[in-house]
Amino acid sequence: MERLFATEKLGGRALYKLHATTLFVGICLVLCYRATHVPAAGRAAWLGMLAAELWFGFYWVITQSARWCPSRRCAFKDRLAARYGERLPCVDIFVCTADPQSEPPSLVMATVLSLMAYNYPPEKLNVYLSDDGGSILTFYALWETSAFAKHWLPFCRRYKIEPRSPAAYFAQSDKPSDPRALEEWSFVKGLYEEMTERIDSAVRSGKVPEQIRVNHKGFSEWNTGANSKDHQPIVQILIDGKDRDAVDNEGNVLPTLVYMAREKRPQYHHNFKAGAMNALIRVSSVISNSPIIMNVDCDMYSNNSDSIREALCFFLDEETGHKIAFVQYPQNYNNMTKNNIYGNSLNVINKVEMGGMDTWGGPLYIGTGCFHRREALCGRTFTKDYKEDWDRGIKTQQGIDLTEEKAKSLATCTYELNTQWGNEIGLKYGCPVEDVITGLAIHCRGWNSVYNDPPRAAFVGVAPTTMAQTILQHKRWSEGCHIKWATPSMVCGHPTRYLLCTMLSSLH
Ligand SMILES: *[C@@H]1O[C@H](CO)[C@@H](O)[C@H](O)[C@H]1NC(C)=O
Ligand SMILES: CC(=O)N[C@H]1CO[C@H](CO)[C@@H](O)[C@@H]1O
Numbered sequence: 001m002e003r004l005f006a007t008e009k010l011g012g013r014a015l016y017k018l019h020a021t022t023l024f025v026g027i028c029l030v031l032c033y034r035a036t037h038v039p040a041a042g043r044a045a046w047l048g049m050l051a052a053e054l055w056f057g058f059y060w061v062i063t064q065s066a067r068w069c070p071s072r073r074c075a076f077k078d079r080l081a082a083r084y085g086e087r088l089p090c091v092d093i094f095v096c097t098a099d100p101q102s103e104p105p106s107l108v109m110a111t112v113l114s115l116m117a118y119n120y121p122p123e124k125l126n127v128y129l130s131d132d133g134g135s136i137l138t139f140y141a142l143w144e145t146s147a148f149a150k151h152w153l154p155f156c157r158r159y160k161i162e163p164r165s166p167a168a169y170f171a172q173s174d175k176p177s178d179p180r181a182l183e184e185w186s187f188v189k190g191l192y193e194e195m196t197e198r199i200d201s202a203v204r205s206g207k208v209p210e211q212i213r214v215n216h217k218g219f220s221e222w223n224t225g226a227n228s229k230d231h232q233p234i235v236q237i238l239i240d241g242k243d244r245d246a247v248d249n250e251g252n253v254l255p256t257l258v259y260m261a262r263e264k265r266p267q268y269h270h271n272f273k274a275g276a277m278n279a280l281i282r283v284s285s286v287i288s289n290s291p292i293i294m295n296v297d298c299d300m301y302s303n304n305s306d307s308i309r310e311a312l313c314f315f316l317d318e319e320t321g322h323k324i325a326f327v328q329y330p331q332n333y334n335n336m337t338k339n340n341i342y343g344n345s346l347n348v349i350n351k352v353e354m355g356g357m358d359t360w361g362g363p364l365y366i367g368t369g370c371f372h373r374r375e376a377l378c379g380r381t382f383t384k385d386y387k388e389d390w391d392r393g394i395k396t397q398q399g400i401d402l403t404e405e406k407a408k409s410l411a412t413c414t415y416e417l418n419t420q421w422g423n424e425i426g427l428k429y430g431c432p433v434e435d436v437i438t439g440l441a442i443h444c445r446g447w448n449s450v451y452n453d454p455p456r457a458a459f460v461g462v463a464p465t466t467m468a469q470t471i472l473q474h475k476r477w478s479e480g481c482h483i484k485w486a487t488p489s490m491v492c493g494h495p496t497r498y499l500l501c502t503m504l505s506s507l508h
Helices: 013-036 043-067 077-084 105-116 136-159 166-172 179-205 217-222 272-287 307-315 347-359 400-409 434-444 467-479 482-486 495-507
Strands: 005-009 071-075 091-097 125-131 234-239 256-261 292-297 324-328 370-373 448-451 459-461
Touching: 013 043, 043 347, 071 307, 071 347, 077 307, 091 105, 091 272, 105 125, 105 136, 105 166, 105 179, 125 136, 125 272, 136 179, 136 217, 136 234, 136 256, 166 179, 217 234, 234 400, 256 272, 272 292, 272 400, 272 434, 292 307, 307 324, 307 370, 324 434, 347 448, 434 448
Parallel strands: 091 125, 091 292, 125 256, 324 448
Antiparallel strands: 005 071, 234 256, 292 370, 324 370
16 A cells, blocks of 8 residues: 655765764864873863863764764655545644733734644644633633634635734735735735734733623633632633534634633642643543644744644554654744844754654654644553554533533642653653653653654744844753753663753753
Protein backbone atom coordinates (compact mmCIF):
# COMPACT_ATOMS: atom_id res chain seq x y z
CA MET A 1 0.00 0.00 0.00
CA GLU A 2 1.23 3.48 -0.77
CA ARG A 3 2.65 5.33 2.21
CA LEU A 4 0.92 8.44 3.48
CA PHE A 5 4.21 10.22 3.98
CA ALA A 6 7.75 10.11 2.67
CA THR A 7 11.09 10.64 4.38
CA GLU A 8 13.87 12.22 2.39
CA LYS A 9 17.46 13.02 3.17
CA LEU A 10 18.05 16.71 3.52
CA GLY A 11 20.39 18.02 0.81
CA GLY A 12 23.90 19.25 1.52
CA ARG A 13 24.87 16.43 3.87
CA ALA A 14 28.18 15.75 2.10
CA LEU A 15 29.10 19.41 2.13
CA TYR A 16 28.29 19.64 5.80
CA LYS A 17 30.36 16.56 6.59
CA LEU A 18 33.33 18.05 4.76
CA HIS A 19 32.91 21.28 6.68
CA ALA A 20 32.63 19.39 9.97
CA THR A 21 35.76 17.40 9.20
CA THR A 22 37.82 20.52 8.61
CA LEU A 23 36.48 21.98 11.86
CA PHE A 24 37.37 18.80 13.69
CA VAL A 25 40.92 18.94 12.35
CA GLY A 26 41.07 22.57 13.43
CA ILE A 27 39.97 21.70 16.96
CA CYS A 28 42.60 18.91 17.15
CA LEU A 29 45.32 21.29 15.99
CA VAL A 30 44.35 23.86 18.61
CA LEU A 31 44.52 21.20 21.31
CA CYS A 32 47.90 19.97 19.98
CA TYR A 33 49.21 23.50 20.13
CA ARG A 34 48.04 23.85 23.74
CA ALA A 35 49.66 20.56 24.71
CA THR A 36 53.02 21.35 23.12
CA HIS A 37 53.25 24.96 24.23
CA VAL A 38 53.03 24.89 28.02
CA PRO A 39 54.26 28.27 29.20
CA ALA A 40 56.65 28.63 32.13
CA ALA A 41 54.81 31.63 33.55
CA GLY A 42 51.05 32.25 33.49
CA ARG A 43 50.01 28.66 33.97
CA ALA A 44 46.59 29.64 35.31
CA ALA A 45 45.62 31.38 32.08
CA TRP A 46 46.89 28.44 30.05
CA LEU A 47 44.86 26.03 32.14
CA GLY A 48 41.77 28.18 31.76
CA MET A 49 42.15 28.29 27.99
CA LEU A 50 42.69 24.56 27.81
CA ALA A 51 39.61 23.85 29.91
CA ALA A 52 37.47 26.14 27.74
CA GLU A 53 38.76 24.58 24.52
CA LEU A 54 38.24 21.07 25.79
CA TRP A 55 34.70 21.90 26.85
CA PHE A 56 33.74 23.61 23.60
CA GLY A 57 35.41 20.87 21.59
CA PHE A 58 33.47 18.18 23.42
CA TYR A 59 30.28 20.16 23.12
CA TRP A 60 30.85 20.63 19.40
CA VAL A 61 31.36 16.90 18.94
CA ILE A 62 28.08 15.99 20.59
CA THR A 63 26.17 18.58 18.59
CA GLN A 64 27.19 16.68 15.48
CA SER A 65 24.75 13.91 16.33
CA ALA A 66 21.91 16.29 15.56
CA ARG A 67 23.51 17.75 12.45
CA TRP A 68 25.14 14.79 10.78
CA CYS A 69 22.27 13.36 8.77
CA PRO A 70 19.09 15.45 8.91
CA SER A 71 15.97 14.28 7.13
CA ARG A 72 12.79 15.89 5.95
CA ARG A 73 9.20 14.63 5.88
CA CYS A 74 6.60 15.11 3.25
CA ALA A 75 2.92 14.29 3.82
CA PHE A 76 0.50 13.26 1.06
CA LYS A 77 -2.88 14.57 2.01
CA ASP A 78 -4.52 13.60 -1.29
CA ARG A 79 -3.74 9.95 -0.51
CA LEU A 80 -5.26 10.47 2.94
CA ALA A 81 -8.36 11.95 1.32
CA ALA A 82 -8.59 9.08 -1.18
CA ARG A 83 -8.25 6.45 1.54
CA TYR A 84 -10.29 7.92 4.37
CA GLY A 85 -12.51 10.59 2.81
CA GLU A 86 -14.16 12.37 5.73
CA ARG A 87 -13.88 9.33 8.04
CA LEU A 88 -11.27 11.09 10.12
CA PRO A 89 -10.68 11.06 13.88
CA CYS A 90 -11.89 13.80 16.23
CA VAL A 91 -9.31 16.40 17.21
CA ASP A 92 -9.09 18.49 20.40
CA ILE A 93 -7.23 21.77 20.10
CA PHE A 94 -5.76 23.36 23.23
CA VAL A 95 -4.84 27.02 23.40
CA CYS A 96 -3.31 28.40 26.59
CA THR A 97 -3.35 32.04 27.58
CA ALA A 98 -2.32 33.50 30.91
CA ASP A 99 -2.75 37.22 31.12
CA PRO A 100 -5.10 39.59 29.26
CA GLN A 101 -2.61 42.46 29.65
CA SER A 102 0.47 40.87 28.07
CA GLU A 103 -1.51 38.66 25.65
CA PRO A 104 -4.26 40.93 24.29
CA PRO A 105 -7.54 38.95 24.06
CA SER A 106 -8.26 40.31 20.58
CA LEU A 107 -5.07 38.64 19.27
CA VAL A 108 -5.80 35.43 21.15
CA MET A 109 -9.22 35.41 19.51
CA ALA A 110 -7.69 35.77 16.05
CA THR A 111 -5.73 32.61 16.86
CA VAL A 112 -8.85 30.83 18.11
CA LEU A 113 -10.75 31.76 14.94
CA SER A 114 -7.91 30.49 12.73
CA LEU A 115 -8.11 27.15 14.56
CA MET A 116 -11.90 26.90 14.39
CA ALA A 117 -11.68 27.54 10.66
CA TYR A 118 -9.52 24.51 9.86
CA ASN A 119 -10.52 22.67 6.75
CA TYR A 120 -11.80 19.73 8.77
CA PRO A 121 -15.27 18.33 9.55
CA PRO A 122 -16.46 20.87 12.18
CA GLU A 123 -18.35 18.28 14.22
CA LYS A 124 -14.98 16.60 14.82
CA LEU A 125 -13.21 19.73 15.92
CA ASN A 126 -13.13 20.90 19.54
CA VAL A 127 -11.33 24.06 20.57
CA TYR A 128 -10.45 24.63 24.23
CA LEU A 129 -9.10 27.86 25.62
CA SER A 130 -7.38 27.67 28.97
CA ASP A 131 -7.29 31.03 30.68
CA ASP A 132 -4.80 30.96 33.53
CA GLY A 133 -5.58 34.60 34.26
CA GLY A 134 -9.15 33.52 35.08
CA SER A 135 -10.23 36.80 33.54
CA ILE A 136 -13.76 37.81 32.68
CA LEU A 137 -12.24 39.84 29.83
CA THR A 138 -10.92 36.73 28.13
CA PHE A 139 -14.23 34.98 28.68
CA TYR A 140 -16.04 37.96 27.20
CA ALA A 141 -13.70 37.94 24.19
CA LEU A 142 -14.37 34.25 23.63
CA TRP A 143 -18.11 34.83 23.88
CA GLU A 144 -17.85 37.53 21.20
CA THR A 145 -15.75 35.13 19.12
CA SER A 146 -18.37 32.41 19.30
CA ALA A 147 -20.82 34.83 17.69
CA PHE A 148 -18.41 36.14 15.07
CA ALA A 149 -17.43 32.57 14.10
CA LYS A 150 -20.91 32.14 12.62
CA HIS A 151 -19.92 34.67 9.93
CA TRP A 152 -16.22 33.95 9.72
CA LEU A 153 -16.30 30.19 9.13
CA PRO A 154 -18.69 30.23 6.14
CA PHE A 155 -16.74 33.19 4.72
CA CYS A 156 -13.47 31.22 4.95
CA ARG A 157 -15.06 28.19 3.36
CA ARG A 158 -16.74 30.02 0.50
CA TYR A 159 -13.67 31.98 -0.60
CA LYS A 160 -11.07 29.43 0.54
CA ILE A 161 -9.10 32.22 2.13
CA GLU A 162 -5.69 31.82 3.74
CA PRO A 163 -4.53 32.44 6.39
CA ARG A 164 -7.69 32.04 8.45
CA SER A 165 -6.73 34.33 11.29
CA PRO A 166 -8.88 37.39 10.57
CA ALA A 167 -6.19 39.72 11.94
CA ALA A 168 -3.53 38.29 9.61
CA TYR A 169 -5.92 37.95 6.68
CA PHE A 170 -7.29 41.50 6.72
CA ALA A 171 -3.84 42.93 7.31
CA GLN A 172 -2.41 41.36 4.16
CA SER A 173 -5.26 40.70 1.74
CA ASP A 174 -6.25 43.05 -1.04
CA LYS A 175 -9.86 43.92 -1.67
CA PRO A 176 -11.50 41.38 -3.95
CA SER A 177 -12.38 42.80 -7.36
CA ASP A 178 -15.68 40.96 -7.79
CA PRO A 179 -18.41 43.32 -6.48
CA ARG A 180 -20.39 40.62 -4.65
CA ALA A 181 -17.30 39.24 -3.00
CA LEU A 182 -16.23 42.76 -2.13
CA GLU A 183 -19.55 43.42 -0.43
CA GLU A 184 -19.19 40.35 1.75
CA TRP A 185 -15.52 41.03 2.40
CA SER A 186 -16.33 44.53 3.61
CA PHE A 187 -19.22 43.27 5.72
CA VAL A 188 -17.11 40.61 7.49
CA LYS A 189 -14.20 43.00 7.89
CA GLY A 190 -16.57 45.54 9.45
CA LEU A 191 -17.94 42.94 11.87
CA TYR A 192 -14.44 41.87 12.81
CA GLU A 193 -13.26 45.41 13.43
CA GLU A 194 -16.30 46.20 15.56
CA MET A 195 -15.76 43.07 17.60
CA THR A 196 -12.07 43.83 18.12
CA GLU A 197 -12.96 47.36 19.16
CA ARG A 198 -15.51 46.11 21.72
CA ILE A 199 -13.00 43.63 23.15
CA ASP A 200 -10.18 46.15 23.27
CA SER A 201 -12.32 48.77 24.95
CA ALA A 202 -13.45 46.23 27.56
CA VAL A 203 -9.79 45.41 28.21
CA ARG A 204 -8.91 49.10 28.48
CA SER A 205 -11.66 49.77 30.98
CA GLY A 206 -10.99 46.48 32.76
CA LYS A 207 -14.64 45.44 32.94
CA VAL A 208 -17.46 44.02 30.89
CA PRO A 209 -20.57 46.23 30.53
CA GLU A 210 -23.55 45.12 32.60
CA GLN A 211 -25.90 44.89 29.57
CA ILE A 212 -23.58 42.31 28.00
CA ARG A 213 -23.20 40.26 31.15
CA VAL A 214 -26.87 39.27 31.11
CA ASN A 215 -26.41 37.57 27.73
CA HIS A 216 -24.65 34.44 28.95
CA LYS A 217 -24.85 32.54 32.19
CA GLY A 218 -21.06 32.19 32.22
CA PHE A 219 -20.50 35.79 33.29
CA SER A 220 -22.10 35.03 36.65
CA GLU A 221 -19.00 33.02 37.58
CA TRP A 222 -17.30 36.35 38.27
CA ASN A 223 -20.09 37.69 40.50
CA THR A 224 -18.32 36.49 43.62
CA GLY A 225 -15.23 38.62 42.99
CA ALA A 226 -12.99 35.97 41.48
CA ASN A 227 -9.45 37.19 40.80
CA SER A 228 -6.60 35.65 38.86
CA LYS A 229 -4.96 34.00 41.90
CA ASP A 230 -8.01 32.90 43.83
CA HIS A 231 -11.10 31.54 42.09
CA GLN A 232 -13.24 28.45 41.65
CA PRO A 233 -12.90 26.23 38.56
CA ILE A 234 -14.77 27.64 35.58
CA VAL A 235 -15.76 25.59 32.54
CA GLN A 236 -18.18 27.04 30.01
CA ILE A 237 -19.15 25.33 26.79
CA LEU A 238 -19.78 28.32 24.54
CA ILE A 239 -20.58 26.29 21.45
CA ASP A 240 -21.67 22.70 21.77
CA GLY A 241 -20.92 21.07 18.44
CA LYS A 242 -23.24 18.17 19.31
CA ASP A 243 -26.16 20.52 19.67
CA ARG A 244 -28.16 20.71 16.45
CA ASP A 245 -28.95 24.38 17.05
CA ALA A 246 -25.29 25.38 17.15
CA VAL A 247 -24.94 26.31 13.50
CA ASP A 248 -23.35 29.12 11.52
CA ASN A 249 -25.39 31.52 9.41
CA GLU A 250 -25.49 28.99 6.55
CA GLY A 251 -26.76 26.17 8.70
CA ASN A 252 -23.48 24.24 9.02
CA VAL A 253 -22.39 22.72 12.31
CA LEU A 254 -19.85 24.73 14.32
CA PRO A 255 -16.84 23.30 16.14
CA THR A 256 -17.22 22.92 19.90
CA LEU A 257 -15.76 25.88 21.78
CA VAL A 258 -14.94 25.65 25.48
CA TYR A 259 -13.61 28.16 27.98
CA MET A 260 -11.72 26.79 30.97
CA ALA A 261 -10.08 28.52 33.93
CA ARG A 262 -8.87 25.88 36.38
CA GLU A 263 -9.25 26.51 40.08
CA LYS A 264 -6.59 28.73 41.63
CA ARG A 265 -5.97 29.03 45.35
CA PRO A 266 -2.99 30.80 46.91
CA GLN A 267 -2.06 27.77 49.02
CA TYR A 268 -1.76 25.39 46.03
CA HIS A 269 1.02 25.44 43.47
CA HIS A 270 -0.37 25.75 39.96
CA ASN A 271 2.57 24.38 37.93
CA PHE A 272 2.30 27.01 35.21
CA LYS A 273 1.42 25.95 31.68
CA ALA A 274 1.93 22.24 32.35
CA GLY A 275 -0.75 22.43 35.04
CA ALA A 276 -3.11 24.16 32.63
CA MET A 277 -2.44 21.58 29.91
CA ASN A 278 -3.11 18.71 32.30
CA ALA A 279 -6.37 20.29 33.41
CA LEU A 280 -7.32 20.66 29.75
CA ILE A 281 -6.56 16.99 29.09
CA ARG A 282 -8.98 15.99 31.87
CA VAL A 283 -11.67 18.53 31.07
CA SER A 284 -11.62 17.58 27.39
CA SER A 285 -11.91 13.90 28.33
CA VAL A 286 -15.50 14.41 29.50
CA ILE A 287 -16.49 16.79 26.72
CA SER A 288 -15.00 15.33 23.55
CA ASN A 289 -12.21 12.87 24.44
CA SER A 290 -10.67 12.92 20.97
CA PRO A 291 -7.76 10.59 20.18
CA ILE A 292 -5.66 13.49 18.83
CA ILE A 293 -4.73 16.55 20.86
CA MET A 294 -3.16 19.56 19.23
CA ASN A 295 -1.66 22.34 21.26
CA VAL A 296 -0.58 25.76 20.21
CA ASP A 297 0.41 28.96 21.98
CA CYS A 298 -2.14 31.73 21.98
CA ASP A 299 0.04 33.97 19.83
CA MET A 300 0.60 31.41 17.05
CA TYR A 301 -2.17 31.38 14.50
CA SER A 302 -2.74 28.66 11.96
CA ASN A 303 -1.27 29.69 8.63
CA ASN A 304 -2.49 26.64 6.75
CA SER A 305 -6.01 25.31 7.07
CA ASP A 306 -4.93 21.83 5.94
CA SER A 307 -2.43 21.24 8.76
CA ILE A 308 -4.65 18.78 10.64
CA ARG A 309 -5.03 16.59 7.59
CA GLU A 310 -1.30 16.78 7.01
CA ALA A 311 -0.50 15.71 10.56
CA LEU A 312 -2.95 12.83 10.29
CA CYS A 313 -0.96 11.45 7.36
CA PHE A 314 1.67 10.49 9.93
CA PHE A 315 -0.65 9.01 12.53
CA LEU A 316 -2.78 7.07 10.05
CA ASP A 317 0.09 5.68 7.98
CA GLU A 318 -0.35 1.89 7.93
CA GLU A 319 3.32 1.01 8.23
CA THR A 320 4.76 3.21 10.97
CA GLY A 321 1.87 5.41 12.10
CA HIS A 322 1.15 3.23 15.14
CA LYS A 323 4.55 4.08 16.64
CA ILE A 324 4.18 7.82 16.42
CA ALA A 325 3.25 9.64 19.60
CA PHE A 326 3.50 13.21 18.39
CA VAL A 327 4.06 15.29 15.29
CA GLN A 328 5.99 18.47 15.96
CA TYR A 329 5.93 21.57 13.74
CA PRO A 330 8.53 24.32 13.94
CA GLN A 331 7.98 27.73 15.48
CA ASN A 332 7.80 30.22 12.62
CA TYR A 333 7.50 33.94 12.94
CA ASN A 334 6.17 36.63 10.69
CA ASN A 335 7.74 39.48 12.56
CA MET A 336 11.44 39.16 11.95
CA THR A 337 13.72 42.08 12.53
CA LYS A 338 15.75 43.21 9.53
CA ASN A 339 18.61 40.77 8.88
CA ASN A 340 17.35 38.65 11.76
CA ILE A 341 19.86 40.26 14.10
CA TYR A 342 18.79 38.38 17.22
CA GLY A 343 18.72 35.02 15.47
CA ASN A 344 15.03 34.72 16.30
CA SER A 345 14.18 32.72 13.23
CA LEU A 346 15.96 29.76 14.92
CA ASN A 347 17.15 28.58 11.53
CA VAL A 348 19.70 26.09 12.80
CA ILE A 349 17.23 24.44 15.15
CA ASN A 350 14.24 24.58 12.79
CA LYS A 351 15.95 23.64 9.56
CA VAL A 352 18.75 21.31 10.66
CA GLU A 353 18.73 20.04 14.22
CA MET A 354 15.09 19.07 14.58
CA GLY A 355 15.36 17.25 11.25
CA GLY A 356 18.60 15.71 12.48
CA MET A 357 16.91 14.33 15.57
CA ASP A 358 14.08 13.03 13.45
CA THR A 359 16.58 10.63 11.90
CA TRP A 360 17.25 9.22 15.38
CA GLY A 361 13.68 8.51 16.39
CA GLY A 362 12.13 11.88 16.65
CA PRO A 363 12.40 15.52 17.61
CA LEU A 364 11.75 17.03 21.01
CA TYR A 365 8.34 18.33 21.94
CA ILE A 366 8.71 22.10 22.05
CA GLY A 367 5.41 23.01 23.64
CA THR A 368 3.57 24.55 20.72
CA GLY A 369 2.52 23.55 17.22
CA CYS A 370 2.34 19.89 18.16
CA PHE A 371 -0.17 17.09 17.52
CA HIS A 372 -0.27 14.43 20.23
CA ARG A 373 -1.78 11.01 20.49
CA ARG A 374 -3.90 11.37 23.63
CA GLU A 375 -3.02 7.92 24.92
CA ALA A 376 0.73 8.54 24.66
CA LEU A 377 0.44 11.90 26.38
CA CYS A 378 -1.54 10.25 29.16
CA GLY A 379 1.24 7.84 29.95
CA ARG A 380 0.62 4.75 27.84
CA THR A 381 3.68 2.67 27.05
CA PHE A 382 4.13 1.66 23.42
CA THR A 383 3.40 -1.98 22.71
CA LYS A 384 3.32 -3.71 19.35
CA ASP A 385 -0.22 -4.97 19.73
CA TYR A 386 -1.73 -1.65 20.74
CA LYS A 387 -4.42 -0.55 18.30
CA GLU A 388 -5.69 2.99 18.43
CA ASP A 389 -9.44 3.40 18.33
CA TRP A 390 -9.68 6.31 15.90
CA ASP A 391 -13.44 6.45 16.26
CA ARG A 392 -13.28 7.17 19.95
CA GLY A 393 -14.71 10.37 21.29
CA ILE A 394 -17.89 11.41 23.03
CA LYS A 395 -20.72 11.33 20.55
CA THR A 396 -23.68 12.42 22.62
CA GLN A 397 -23.83 14.90 25.43
CA GLN A 398 -25.74 14.21 28.60
CA GLY A 399 -26.75 17.84 28.91
CA ILE A 400 -24.45 20.81 28.98
CA ASP A 401 -24.90 21.65 32.68
CA LEU A 402 -24.09 18.15 33.82
CA THR A 403 -21.01 17.99 31.59
CA GLU A 404 -19.79 21.36 32.83
CA GLU A 405 -20.18 20.31 36.46
CA LYS A 406 -18.26 17.13 35.84
CA ALA A 407 -15.54 19.02 33.97
CA LYS A 408 -15.23 21.53 36.82
CA SER A 409 -14.62 18.76 39.30
CA LEU A 410 -11.63 17.71 37.17
CA ALA A 411 -10.12 21.20 37.17
CA THR A 412 -9.83 21.70 40.94
CA CYS A 413 -6.61 22.34 42.85
CA THR A 414 -6.90 19.15 44.83
CA TYR A 415 -7.73 16.77 42.00
CA GLU A 416 -4.10 15.90 41.30
CA LEU A 417 -3.03 15.34 44.89
CA ASN A 418 -1.68 11.81 45.32
CA THR A 419 -2.07 10.96 41.65
CA GLN A 420 0.42 10.39 38.85
CA TRP A 421 -0.60 13.61 37.09
CA GLY A 422 2.47 15.72 36.41
CA ASN A 423 4.64 12.65 36.68
CA GLU A 424 3.59 9.60 34.68
CA ILE A 425 0.42 11.12 33.26
CA GLY A 426 0.23 14.28 31.21
CA LEU A 427 2.88 16.96 31.12
CA LYS A 428 5.62 16.76 33.70
CA TYR A 429 5.92 19.28 36.52
CA GLY A 430 8.90 20.84 38.18
CA CYS A 431 10.57 22.59 35.28
CA PRO A 432 9.80 25.83 33.43
CA VAL A 433 10.25 24.08 30.07
CA GLU A 434 8.14 21.07 30.93
CA ASP A 435 7.53 20.31 27.28
CA VAL A 436 10.98 19.01 26.35
CA ILE A 437 11.05 16.64 29.31
CA THR A 438 7.54 15.46 28.57
CA GLY A 439 8.59 14.66 25.01
CA LEU A 440 11.63 12.73 26.22
CA ALA A 441 9.52 10.77 28.70
CA ILE A 442 7.21 9.79 25.85
CA HIS A 443 10.25 8.57 23.89
CA CYS A 444 11.29 6.61 26.97
CA ARG A 445 8.00 4.79 26.90
CA GLY A 446 8.91 3.46 23.47
CA TRP A 447 7.17 5.89 21.15
CA ASN A 448 8.68 7.78 18.23
CA SER A 449 7.91 11.27 17.09
CA VAL A 450 8.02 13.06 13.76
CA TYR A 451 9.14 16.51 12.72
CA ASN A 452 7.29 18.15 9.89
CA ASP A 453 8.52 21.40 8.44
CA PRO A 454 6.45 22.04 5.30
CA PRO A 455 7.61 24.85 2.98
CA ARG A 456 4.54 26.84 3.90
CA ALA A 457 4.54 27.44 7.65
CA ALA A 458 1.70 25.72 9.53
CA PHE A 459 1.84 28.02 12.56
CA VAL A 460 3.05 31.57 12.65
CA GLY A 461 3.77 33.61 15.74
CA VAL A 462 5.25 36.90 16.77
CA ALA A 463 8.94 36.93 17.60
CA PRO A 464 10.56 39.18 20.17
CA THR A 465 11.63 42.31 18.31
CA THR A 466 13.82 44.04 20.85
CA MET A 467 17.04 43.11 22.58
CA ALA A 468 15.35 43.09 26.00
CA GLN A 469 12.55 40.75 24.88
CA THR A 470 15.03 38.42 23.22
CA ILE A 471 17.19 38.18 26.31
CA LEU A 472 14.17 37.53 28.48
CA GLN A 473 13.06 34.69 26.23
CA HIS A 474 16.49 33.07 26.19
CA LYS A 475 16.74 33.40 29.95
CA ARG A 476 13.43 31.59 30.32
CA TRP A 477 14.47 28.85 27.91
CA SER A 478 17.81 28.24 29.55
CA GLU A 479 16.49 28.34 33.11
CA GLY A 480 14.38 25.37 32.34
CA CYS A 481 17.37 23.39 31.25
CA HIS A 482 19.24 22.83 34.51
CA ILE A 483 16.76 20.16 35.39
CA LYS A 484 17.72 18.16 32.35
CA TRP A 485 21.29 17.98 33.57
CA ALA A 486 20.06 16.92 36.95
CA THR A 487 17.84 14.03 36.00
CA PRO A 488 19.48 11.63 33.56
CA SER A 489 17.29 8.85 34.92
CA MET A 490 14.35 10.39 33.09
CA VAL A 491 16.03 9.58 29.83
CA CYS A 492 16.52 5.97 30.80
CA GLY A 493 18.29 3.94 28.18
CA HIS A 494 18.45 6.72 25.66
CA PRO A 495 21.95 8.12 25.99
CA THR A 496 21.93 9.67 22.54
CA ARG A 497 18.72 11.52 23.18
CA TYR A 498 19.94 12.60 26.56
CA LEU A 499 23.03 14.09 24.98
CA LEU A 500 20.98 15.69 22.27
CA CYS A 501 18.73 17.24 24.81
CA THR A 502 21.44 18.64 27.00
CA MET A 503 23.17 19.88 23.94
CA LEU A 504 20.10 21.65 22.66
CA SER A 505 19.46 23.22 26.00
CA SER A 506 22.96 24.57 26.26
CA LEU A 507 22.44 26.01 22.80
CA HIS A 508 19.66 28.16 24.17
C1 LIG B 1 1.73 31.71 5.45
O1 LIG B 1 0.92 31.29 4.37
C2 LIG B 1 1.03 32.10 3.22
C3 LIG B 1 0.03 31.59 2.22
O2 LIG B 1 -1.26 31.84 2.66
C4 LIG B 1 2.44 32.05 2.68
O3 LIG B 1 2.56 32.87 1.56
C5 LIG B 1 3.37 32.52 3.78
O4 LIG B 1 4.71 32.39 3.34
C6 LIG B 1 3.18 31.73 5.03
N1 LIG B 1 3.97 32.30 6.10
C7 LIG B 1 5.14 31.77 6.45
C8 LIG B 1 5.82 32.47 7.59
O5 LIG B 1 5.59 30.77 5.95
C1 LIG C 1 2.43 42.41 16.10
C2 LIG C 1 3.80 42.85 16.45
O1 LIG C 1 4.36 42.53 17.48
N1 LIG C 1 4.39 43.62 15.55
C3 LIG C 1 5.74 44.07 15.72
C4 LIG C 1 6.63 43.57 14.60
O2 LIG C 1 7.90 44.14 14.70
C5 LIG C 1 7.94 45.55 14.68
C6 LIG C 1 9.38 45.97 14.79
O3 LIG C 1 10.21 45.15 14.04
C7 LIG C 1 7.13 46.12 15.82
O4 LIG C 1 7.11 47.52 15.76
C8 LIG C 1 5.71 45.59 15.76
O5 LIG C 1 4.99 46.00 16.90
